[in-house]
Amino acid sequence: MDPNSKTIPSSAAPPEKNRGEVMAEHRLKTSVAIIGCGDVGSTLAYTLVLQPICSEVILVDPKEDLLQAQVRDLGDATYRGQTGARVRAGTHKDAGQADIVVITAGAKQKIGESRLSLLSRNLHILSSIFQAMSPINPNTILLLVANPVDILTYFARKLSGLPESQVLGTGTTLDSARLRGILAQKADVAPNSIDAYVLGEHGDSQFIAWSSCTIGTSPLRLALPQVSDPAFKKDIADHTRGAAAAIIAAKGCTAYGIGMVAASICKYILFDSRTVRPLSFYQPELGCCLSMPAVIGRKGIIKKMPIELDESEQKNLEECAGNLRAVIDGAEKEMMADEQLRKALEADKGS
């Protein structure tokens, strides 16, 4: 062989790629579809295009003028091309082929309204979305954001026909971020030095897993002795549970917190990062979807992470599951009375 030749001999094995190269190549081809580009969907899209998370963001919304305007505005934010992400409008069918489909479509709470009051409206929207996306990419990961997120995650699992591990809701990740924020203020440390979870419903029956909270490696009772006072714990829990209502009362929606939470979950999935977060996913022993700590990766929920709950937290969990189960039972009856929803549910039973 000519020693000066630059041609690679055909028998040479291609050089092995390291994990970074594999992930970079993978990132070149990854798409996140966002169904619903109102306040939450557009904030999520903005958060995604500012970080190197995916190569393409597909927006879907029946409000054509809003959709085109969001795509143009977000496109303007990508002009420097630092992350390489592109934004485009798509149909529900296009979205169903994406690597991740994030569902933010639906009604939102008005002042004083609870998340559960949105159920009937948002269940109809959810069912129509799955009909329009069908046939969905069997490897897609579905991330539910629209409320009531635990109940919609439960029905998305049924309506999509996807494996349980591929259907998850943002759940109490946002509530846990709020909890870490307030505990960080009280303890005068950075929020990322705190490990503290809100579990159960992303809603009124949520509870804090106090017994497992730590700051650094210190149990909370050592790092923040005020937690021995029940009134202090109640204030923290009320502050965390009431955060959404307080923000909505003043500005009409919450968007930045959930935008960051949902974008981070997309990143954990696409980077196969195996990060632990409290996500809403199906709990067979409880018969509903609610948030428990889980390991997230490229295939969705990789596994449930065990957590020790004390007696009162275990009671909270069971009460929370009982409430959610009662709402699911009521919604299933409503679905059976509604022709379109009944067909969607029966199609799932037949598959």
Ligand SMILES: NC(=O)C1=CN([C@@H]2O[C@H](COP(=O)(O)OP(=O)(O)OC[C@H]3O[C@@H](n4cnc5c(N)ncnc54)[C@H](O)[C@@H]3O)[C@@H](O)[C@H]2O)C=CC1
């Ligand atoms: N899980 C969480 O932590 C959070 C959940 N949310 C929930 O997210 C949802 C969206 O909130 P916002 O963006 O503020 O509401 P929004 O009203 O600003 O936007 C909703 C969008 O969904 C669109 N939409 C309706 N039907 C659709 C369909 N079939 N396909 C595609 N798009 C459709 C609407 O046209 C609208 O543009 C609400 O249910 C809200 O409660 C909001 C914040 C946090």
Ligand SMILES: CC(=O)C(=O)O
């Ligand atoms: C709206 C909502 O669910 C939240 O901000 O927690």
